[in-house]
Amino acid sequence: MEKLEKTDKADEGLVPVLPGVPVAPYVSGGVEAFPEKVRSAFPESGGGRFTYRGPLLPILRLMGHKRPGANHYTKLVTSLMCLAHGTIELVVRERGEETFYDLTHVISNLRLRTRDREISVTISPFFREMYVANRLTWIDVAKRFQIRGSIAKALYRFCQSHRQNPVFRGYVQTLAQALNMDRSAPLKETRRQMREAIAELVEKKVLEKTSILTKGxxxxxxxxxxxxPPRRRKE
Known part of the structure; x- marks a missing residue:
């Protein structure tokens, strides 16, 4: 414990971070993981690794816990384990045909010394490449975890693949095909599932309340x- 108490600065032991990257906590299922500052670390060496190695206390302080207790340590470790098991799947389709597929882990290595409360976390370089290239934003991941329905998740992915278009208008069956919905289902069932998906994304503030499925x-x-995207917001 002496080693932890000597850590007065919140960023002590942290690898330098990317400039201009916003600091925002990630919450999934009530579990808050470490912030952007820690995730977006520079390589600690020329070997292409993106690693934080050190005590857990600085991470907890970055998360806003000035005097963290045992429950905070447990919660952080659980969050990191969830991220280590989690994968990001990126699929790009054009006219219903898959043109790009990418599957990567968020954390490629996690080591913990429970007695010393020290940790080594290595971010997947492929995930970081996706993040920096704006092919994926952390809010996408956080929002995906909040969405319950499978059709709603597919609709969210569709919306994110059309990031430059604030408004989409199209025939329900065409959209259903893009979302890989059951093409043999009656139109009535397709409409019901689509309405539920739209309603959930409205609830999650992904879509405006004006988003509808018309009688036509x-x-x-x-x-x-x-x-x-940030550029569109300013306009």
């Missing part, structure tokens, strides 16, 4: 300002 089977999706 036309889907209109209006994305919220917070769901648009």
């Amino acid at each position: 089977n036309i889907v209109i999706l209006n994305r919220t300002a917070e769901a648009l």
Whole structure:
């Protein structure tokens, strides 16, 4: 414990971080993981690794816990384990045909010395590459965890693949095919599932309340300002 108490600075032992990257906690299922500052670390060497190695206390202080207790340590370790088991799947389709597929872990290595409360966390360089290239944002991941329905998740992925278009308008069956919904299902069932998916994304503030499925089977999706890329928000 003496070693932990000597750590007065919140960023002591941290690898330098990318400039301009916003600091925001990630919450999934009530479990808050370490912030952007820690995730977006520079390589500690020329070997292409992205690692934080040191005590858990600085991470907890970055998360806002000035005097963390045992429960905070447990919660942090649980969060890191969830991220270590988690994968990010990126699929790009054009006209219903898959043109790109990428599957990567968020954390490629996690080591913990329970007695000393020290940790070594290595971020997957492939995940970091996706993040820095704006092919994936952490808010995407956090939002995906909040969405319950499978069709709603597919619709969210569709919205994110059309990031530059704040409004989508199209025939429900065409959209259903893009979402890989059951093509043999009756139109009535497809409409029901689509309405439920739209309602959930409205609830999660991904879509505006004006997003609807019309009686003429036309889907209109209006994305919220917070769901648009930063460049579009300023405009």
